[in-house]
Amino acid sequence: MNKHHRILVLGGHGNFGARICKRLASDPGIELMVAARRHDKARAFAQTLRGAAQAVMLDAQRPDLAQTLRKLQVHTLIHTAGPFQAQEYLVARACAEAGAHYIDLADGREFVCAFPNALNSAFTAAGKLAVSGASTVPALSSAVVDHLTIGWQAIDSIDVCIAPAQSAPRGQATIAAVLSYCGRPIPVWQDGKWQSTIGWASPTPVQFAHMKPRLGAVCDIPDLQLFPEHYSVRNSVRFRAALEVGLSQRAFAWLAYCVQRGWIRHPERLASVMHRFAPMFDRWGSALGGMVVSVDGLDEQGKAIHREWHISADNDHGPEIPTMAAILLARQLASGHPGGKVGAHTATSLLPLDAFQSEFKHWGMVTEIRQHAQD
Numbered sequence: 001m002n003k004h005h006r007i008l009v010l011g012g013h014g015n016f017g018a019r020i021c022k023r024l025a026s027d028p029g030i031e032l033m034v035a036a037r038r039h040d041k042a043r044a045f046a047q048t049l050r051g052a053a054q055a056v057m058l059d060a061q062r063p064d065l066a067q068t069l070r071k072l073q074v075h076t077l078i079h080t081a082g083p084f085q086a087q088e089y090l091v092a093r094a095c096a097e098a099g100a101h102y103i104d105l106a107d108g109r110e111f112v113c114a115f116p117n118a119l120n121s122a123f124t125a126a127g128k129l130a131v132s133g134a135s136t137v138p139a140l141s142s143a144v145v146d147h148l149t150i151g152w153q154a155i156d157s158i159d160v161c162i163a164p165a166q167s168a169p170r171g172q173a174t175i176a177a178v179l180s181y182c183g184r185p186i187p188v189w190q191d192g193k194w195q196s197t198i199g200w201a202s203p204t205p206v207q208f209a210h211m212k213p214r215l216g217a218v219c220d221i222p223d224l225q226l227f228p229e230h231y232s233v234r235n236s237v238r239f240r241a242a243l244e245v246g247l248s249q250r251a252f253a254w255l256a257y258c259v260q261r262g263w264i265r266h267p268e269r270l271a272s273v274m275h276r277f278a279p280m281f282d283r284w285g286s287a288l289g290g291m292v293v294s295v296d297g298l299d300e301q302g303k304a305i306h307r308e309w310h311i312s313a314d315n316d317h318g319p320e321i322p323t324m325a326a327i328l329l330a331r332q333l334a335s336g337h338p339g340g341k342v343g344a345h346t347a348t349s350l351l352p353l354d355a356f357q358s359e360f361k362h363w364g365m366v367t368e369i370r371q372h373a374q375d
Contacts, residue, residue, distance in 0.1 A: 011081030083177035139325030139347035166285020176271035183259025209310035216240035289318030304374030
């Protein structure tokens with residue numbers, strides 16, 4: 001590894017940023033910087049890492065951000081300060097100007113999907129790599145689809161569902177992100193054409209390998225736009241989230257109904273209230289979360305086939321999953337940027353599923369693949 005590869009984690013003491021910092025702090029060759037708008041919060045968290053990180057006060061909205069990054073000699077910036085749904089590319093542009101690699105955990109559909117066209121020329125000119133969506137979606141979800149469909153002649157459908165544990169720590173920014181499309185029309189690829197459905201409305205049952213069935217509702221994420229073209233999907237691409245407590249899932253459906261009727265115009269403004277009261281439902285939930293990715297299509301011999309990949313994460317370790325792709329990419333960059341890929345990309349198919357196995361093992365997560373032939 002490069003002895004002095006400096007990684008700055010923006011939002012480094014937050015729900016996801018802190019997890020990334022803890023995993024990278026002990027990596028040899030990485031100089032870690034925990035960045036936040038308040039130096040006292042950054043310093044307090046950095047001290048818990050036993051001197052393995054430096055605290056930095058940083059306002060990502062300042063026009064002199066690029067100069068600050070150059071002064072700090074940042075090699076890679078990891079942006080975890082969501083929600084990204086309403087953000088512009090100020091941080092990424094500053095990285096390109098400062099000559100730094102950029103990674104974010106964005107799951108905002110427009111933010112991620114428009115990222116390459118908006119920033120590829122800047123990062124190509126800088127000779128640096130920029131990746132948006134280095135999280136559960138589309139980084140891990142695409143890695144799973146790639147693995148399940150190796151050699152297939154065609155993919156008919158992709159269905160992804162994330163099921164967080166009720167008691168897992170949750171960030172207010174995450175709640176604000178999911179509320180931003182609650183009750184709003186979402187374009188989805190269904191029956192071989194683009195149609196519209198309503199976010200968080202009409203929950204339906206979802207089956208998991210190591211968890212009880214849950215109700216899942218459609219969420220707006222980059223995969224819904226990226227996957228139909230990337231995989232030439234013939235029929236449908238669906239993404240759902242399944243909350244553990246059925247009452248919570250139905251509350252979101254009711255909120256979606258209120259938004260549709262015009263009774264609530266800005267559901268994302270309820271994020272702080274929902275964040276405060278969410279723990280009240282913990283008594284009916286558990287520390288077990290997971291994810292399932294299902295694909296249908298034609299295998300190597302042209303026979304109809306169905307495959308599923310399941311993961312279960314106990315002990316409230318589920319929130320580690322959204323951080324894994326960023327950690328893996330950061331380590332690659334710190335080791336010398338193998339392959340030398342530059343420019344701006346979504347995280348779709350950037351990492352193979354095998355790359356995640358060490359992280360799954362570290363957190364004691366269980367994975368399983370199931371398949372059967374279709375009639």
